[in-house]
């Protein structure tokens with residue numbers, strides 16, 4: 057009872073255990089995603105503190121080196137899955153401070169000089185988002201490439217083009233597959249914009265109002281590989297949540313592309329169509345119906361697309377109407393943010409593997425052509441003979457029964473303009489993929505070089521089990 061009344065001891069005072077549990081929420085788990093980012097932010101902050109022109113020094117150069125070595129150790133510990141955040145820590149920021157203090161004593165107790173958890177979490181999320189966006193960009197390009205390879209391979213295979221899902225006009229597997237690829241290539245604009253939006257450093261804004269110390273925010277931004285610091289200290293705080301909402305919106309657009317692709321694949325691999333055969337490894341059976349062969353992966357991607365959209369809406373809703381300055385509400389956006397990004401990357405990756413193994417059945421695709429599919433082509437033939445289009449349209453409409461099941465291959469060959477079955481510019485597609493790859497590689501190299509310099513060792517850190525000495 058006594059301890060209950062006194063509350064649980066934390067680094068920032070005693071807190072009633074129930075209140076602590078409620079306010080901490082799922083942070084001890086969610087924040088495990090941010091350990092690496094938090095250590096990077098602390099390394100930049102410590103470096104900056106050690107260069108501050110104040111006497112006595114807040115942190116000496118030697119102290120700074122010890123802090124960074126310790127932070128590297130913590131990053132490796134996290135990489136091995138050994139980092140723990142307790143309820144008393146509340147979050148990753150105080151957990152790291154506790155561990156630094158346990159190993160370095162006074163030096164650890166000085167690390168929080170001139171910063172707040174508010175700017176720490178904001179910078180952590182941006183560092184985390186940056187890595188996730190690098191990964192997602194590369195994976196999105198991978199999927200686009202897989203689809204383009206399928207489009208190329210089957211560019212001459214006829215496929216009924218549909219509107220309202222009804223047979224409409226002759227088209228090709230090439231058009232179908234590269235349409236999905238082009239959607240992803242357009243999503244690259246949003247991923248790029250999201251990375252740009254994210255590329256400013258909130259560190260040093262502290263609680264949202266700066267500190268009465270001559271801290272160097274340009275230095276910390278540079279050390280972490282950001283373009284610049286977010287200028288206004290209050291805006292640096294207000295941007296939290298909104299930045300996540302922007303990034304998740306870009307992810308939602310990628311998921312929208314995936315959901316349409318998934319739905320098409322589910323539909324056209326149904327036995328009634330049989331255009332595509334899904335790789336058996338990506339389907340599951342039924343526990344009761346022996347013949348079943350279900351497109352579970354695609355259905356789950358479809359559902360996950362809706363879930364990512366919902367997570368985005370959730371983050372946006374939390375930010376909507378918040379007053380300026382830090383509010384604890386923002387903590388509640390973290391889980392959705394992490395979940396949304398992870399879910400998007402998982403979905404893109406699995407679809408790339410599935411699409412690579414999708415088989416195309418040209419016979420079933422050709423069999424799907426009914427005479428009506430050629431109606432518009434027939435009208436345009438009459439136009440070529442001199443008839444005004446509306447007359448040709450009326451004529452064909454009045455004589456639909458006369459339409460012959462024409463040759464789909466011939467129909468494809470007649471469509472040669474830009475973007476049509478015979479006018480697909482695969483070179484231009486390849487150039488877009490290459491430009492995207494070059495760009496993300498350069499960005500990644502720039503950021504990782506900055507972080508490697510900061511840590512005095514290679515970043516990203518070697519994977520667990522393979523680390524070098526020190």
Ligand code: ARG
Pocket residue numbers: 083146147173174177382384386387388390
């Ligand atoms: N866990 C907190 C969050 O995600 C960290 C910031 C806490 N700041 C505070 N003023 N209580 O928002």
